[in-house]
Amino acid sequence: MSDIINALISGFFLSFMVGPVFFVLLETSATKGIKQAVIFDLGVIFADIIFILLSYYGSYTLLNKIKDDPRLFFAGGILLFSYGLITFVKEKRRKIILDPKLVIVEKVNFFGMFLKGFLLNFINVGVLGFWLALVIVISSNVGMNGERVFMYFTTIIIAYFVTDLGKIILAKQLKSKLTPHVITKIRKIMGIILMVIGLAVASKGFIPQKTIDKFTNKAEEVMH
DSSP states (O other): OHHHHHHHHHHHHHTTOOSHHHHHHHHHHHHHOHHHHHHHHHHHHHHHHHHHHHHHHSOHHHHHHHHTOHHHHHHHHHHHHHHHHHHHHHHHHSOOOOOTTOOOOOOOOHHHHHHHHHHHHHTOHHHHHHHHHHHHHHHHHTTTOHHHHHHHHHHHHHHHHHHHHHHHHHHHTTGGGOOHHHHHHHHHHHHHHHHHHHHHHHHTTTSOHHHHHHHHHHHHHHHO
C-alpha cells in the first residue's frame, strides 16, 4: 500500500514538472480542445513507458553513457529550439482574421498529435536520465521485486495521466476567451519558451558535468 501511495504522489508532482511538454500540453488544450490534448499526452506517456522499459531492461552502463552524452543533449536541444523557432515564425506570418463571427475549424490529425507528443518527450535526453535514476532507486528500495516495480511505475503513469487530464480540462475553460489574436500571442510565447528550453538543453553539450554539479551544489548551499 505504501508503494502505491508513494507512486501516486510521485505521479502527481511529475505532472507539474516544468518543461516543453508542460507548456505545449496546456496550449494544445486551450487552443485545439480536449481530444487533441489527450492524444498529445498519450504520445508523451508512450515515450515515458519506452524510457522506463529501457531503464529497467537495458544495460545500466550503456544507458548511463547515453544519458550523459553531450552530443545527444546538443542534438535534442537543437531540435527543441528548431520546433520553437518554426512555431514562432509560423505564427508571426499568419494573417489574423478579426471577424468575431467567423469560426475557424482546424484540421484534426490525431496521429500527428500523438507523434508530436511522443517526439517532443523522446528527444529530451534529460527525461531518460530522470527515469533511469528513478528505476534504480525504486528497484533497490523494493529489493528488485519485479511485481512491485511494475505496480509502482504503472501507478505513477496512471496518476500522471489523471493529473494531466485535470490540467487539460482546466486549460480548456480558457478557450471561450481566446480570440485569434490571443491564440497567436500564446503560440508566439510558446515558441519563445521552447527556444529558450532548447538552448538550455543544448548548452549541456558544451558545459562539463563537473561545472554543472558545482553550480548545483552552490545553489543548494545558498538555499539552505
